[in-house]
Amino acid sequence: MSTSTEFPGPVKWVDDRLGIAKIGKKNLRKVFPDHWSFMLGEIALYSFIILILTGTFLTFWFKPSMTEVEYQGSYSLLKGLHMSEAYASTLDITFDVRGGLLVRQIHHWAAVLFIAAMMVHLLRMFFTGAFRKPRELNWLIGFGMLFLGIIEGFLGYGLPDDLLSGTGLRITNGMIQASPVIGTYLNFFIFGGEFPGDDFVSRFFIVHVLLIPGIILGLVTAHLFLVVYHKHTQYAGPGRTQKNVVGYPLFPVYTAKAGGFFFVVFGITALMGALMQINPVWLYGPYNPAEVTAGAQPDWYMGWLEGSVRIFPGFESHFWGITLSWNLLIPALIVPPLFVTVVALYPFIEGWITGDKREHHLLDRPRDQPTRTGIGVAFITFYAMLWIGGGNDLIATHFHLSLNNVTWFLRFAVILGPILGFWIARRWAISLQRADRDRLLHGLETGVIVRGPEGKYTEKHQPISTYEAYSITARDRQVPFEIGPETDDNGVRAPRRALNKVRARLSRFYFADAIQKPTAQELEEAHEHAHDSDEIHELTEDTETYREVTSDRS
């Protein structure tokens, strides 16, 4: 096969204008490592594309207007009722446009999946330390997309102007109103006056279909560009180093796998849209500020905020002619923003504590950094407790519990749960480190018990493969940040001494109790010791017989 130096006609036409060979030669065979956990971001990306496609379809019929109309469509139960044009057109999409309900349901399922995928993707980044240098900015970009995605979802949820979404907006309106000084002004500017007014649907619409998707699209581009620039991270393993990336080429393997995966995600959301009902707005009726349904639930990603305001005790302060509603300020306007800020800045916080300024392309396993894993579990527990709080009424009714007790339990659990979660996860990770070390030093437990001539029982251990042993040891040997002497050789005091002391203490805490991988010497000694006492052993026919004999006896 001779290598051609000229493109065929049509490709040449394009190349003459764009120089595609220059761009393509670097990227066509770009290597991506293979692991299931690397698909999570893909799911988010594909859901976003599905959202754009289905959302565009919906805008052909949706009328973002709060003008009151009398419903005359084919859903007989609401015929003749007064409602906003937005709600009426949502009913039309549902009942009179063929495929309308299907696409609306795919859109909603894809939205739910989009945010879930981003969140799980974020957890994967967190627990594997993929956010470390040089990827801190991509962490922030991803975080920005998650944040915008949640707002985007909430705005979309508000558009149909049904009873449930109206209630959600009423709650949001009440929360905004609690902001000190600007609360009422903010509300009047957002809603064009008093709630509900007749402006929010058209305003939310343009933000929902243009502004936020536009920003997310820009961020997706930047996010992917950085993935290409930094090259994908990989898990430690034989032949996988900080200086390479091992996997399959973009063309053809990843073109087929990732491209195929898009269709799989789209197919599954389409099947969900076909078979699983979501947000049946026709059952709720048009928004009426004097009505509400019991057991009302927001979309899942708003649940933690809902829970936060549900479980917080009611108190507010009145002084100097002003009101401070602590029952909303703390659970809605202070704690959630603080929490997300800590999560967003975590790469910088951890980097400061560990003092680690190196580039990292090999991923940690959660056990490799017990404190980080503990912190992650604490975050998850905190979020989960609030999220459960968002359904405290449903938990109470389904499990026949007292609503008040459920709420009181959560008031404590939201503080104690994360501490407990942190502690358990951290110890768990350290135990796994110990198990790894044992596996390395003593080999694999075979379950074969041998009785020695002197009557001593020992278990046969089988050495693990070099590949596995290397994978286990291919992680950093880490030590805490050290503060250095108080004065240098010339007797000048080191600057920022107090801050550095705190930093050193945090760093010691961060690496406390972690089990270091063995040194070459330790490993050698362990193996020698093993040979002495016959501990590590290749399984032989002989030992196999032993096992059969022992199992017969038991």
Place this chain on the structure above:
Amino acid sequence: MSEEKNLPAVKAEEAHGAVEVAEPIPDPGLEPHEPRITDIDPKAADRVERQVSTMFGLATVLVLGSCVAYFAIPRDSTLVFGPLSGNANNMVMGLCIGLALFLIGAGAIQWAKKLMVDEEISEERHAAHSSPEQIAEITEAFKQGTAESGFGRRKMIRNSLIGAMGALGLPAIVFLRDLGPLPGRSLYNTIWAKGIRVVNDVTDRPIKPSDLVVGQLVNAAPANLAPLQEENPTEYQNAKAKASVIVVRIKPSEIRTKPGRENWGIDGILCYSKICTHVGCPISLYEQTTHHVLCPCHQSTFDLSDSAKVVFGPAARPLPQLPLAVDSEGYLVAQSGFTEPVGPSFFERG
């Protein structure tokens, strides 16, 4: 970890994190590639080819099927599977298109996993930062550009430009002023006023004390609300969002009246704002025996027999009470509007 032994802080910063100790196990390099059955057995490979093309072929059929369903299945027909039912048009179209998409994806992945070369390859990675030469080059170019523009030297130009750009932020905010009116006093008032009749919010009929039995709760509204619906639907919704009330009749002996409210009820009939003082949901779940009313949004619970004080949940204030009277025809009317703002708290509320 005695401090004398440690390196100075700056050096420690560079060096610590990784301790250079010989790795216990040297990198054995990539694991040898294990051929798949499809690499060895051409029959297996052919079988996979047939599988993949069957999936793609089936997808084509299903895509066409979804288009047939679009026209063939009436918009309002339903499919029933035991207790479950759904719109037939929606379901069949969705099933066809969903399965088709899934099969295209599954086929492509199967093709990649079973037939495409699966030997892992390695690509070199480089540090993200620029090389010293690149840094020198760009620094030089930037210095030259700055010098040529005189941006650093002509401070007046620089400062006035910064000023102008900063000023541009102002119209970005100011021009949004007309997004809404200022709140003014609107949150303090409702359309309730002296002599306005209390009407049932479904039938719009005025209510006589004798219409209510002990234990009964009625959702009500001011009589001047309904006419607004035709006149100005937006005003109607806004007014309703503040003026909705509940009227409840409780055995007078079970009522604990707050001082100053002795004449606000009529024979145990009390009227409260229906709008929760937490974030403004309409409260709706009433328990006769305890006189508790619960907001379904966040479960704030109010005791209607005790001036609607909060007994549980996140609300911090009792529901405002509307003083009642009876007019000359014997219907319930308001003695006045609410004596405090209804609904959720706000900063300037006091």
